[in-house]
């Protein structure tokens with residue numbers, strides 16, 4: 746029987762650089778894992794493309810997908826739904842390829858329940874003030890939304906201990922290298938060493 750792929754989950758607070766790091770990982774080419782495009786009810790930002798950045802859905806469409814069990818996980822985040830299409834993930838893992846999810850922490854918790862053997866990586870900011878600077882300088886959110894996201898971020902950072910690895914995103918390139926090294930190490934491992942939840946790896 747073909748060996749199943751590895752489910753890789755990258756999570757962390759809004760503005761830490763998940764999207765930037767994920768795009769840097771995939772832009773290199775030669776990446777062995779497949780990115781799972783999420784569904785959201787958030788309006789597209791300038792330059793975002795349906796089916797590339799997200800599958801943009803109405804609230805009604807999204808709620809229908811929830812009812813039909815079409816989502817591996819979903820979460821309501823700062824007033825919008827975000828979720829992972831289940832069929833794509835299952836089919837890709839079954840074909841032996843690794844799948845890469847970039848999702849917030851509530852969703853990551855749900856995935857852990859369904860895929861305890863997944864690889865869960867938390868992307869952490871160098872500091873909370875640096876996180877606020879990143880969200881603010883990106884310029885996509887109003888002051889109110891930035892405050893909401895900072896409140897969420899404080900709660901999210903407390904959940905860091907539930908992850909297999911914590912990677913600091915001080916420099917994008919360094920964070921990508923750490924993530925790639927972690928995935929490689931995971932593939933070389935023949936058996937899981939318990940407990941996995943307290944492992945941390947500093948590659949340098």
Ligand SMILES: Nc1nc2c(ncn2[C@@H]2O[C@H](COP(=O)(O)OP(=O)(O)O)[C@@H](O)[C@H]2O)c(=O)[nH]1
Pocket residue numbers: 757758759760763764783784787818819820822827828829847848849850851852853
């Ligand atoms: N649970 C869950 N979260 C998601 C999904 N897709 C994206 N997110 C997260 O939702 C949050 C908001 O995403 P977005 O509005 O694109 O803002 P940004 O990450 O700050 O650029 C981020 O933490 C994303 O990682 C998903 O399918 N499921």
Ligand SMILES: Nc1ncnc2c1ncn2[C@@H]1O[C@H](COP(=O)(O)OP(=O)(O)O)[C@@H](O)[C@H]1O
Pocket residue numbers: 757758759760761762763764765766879880882883914915916917
């Ligand atoms: N290592 C880094 N150093 C400095 N700025 C960064 C770094 N990683 C990301 N950023 C910037 O931080 C902002 C938020 O990044 P983004 O990828 O949108 O975060 P997320 O997807 O986690 O919400 C963007 O303006 C991005 O250019």
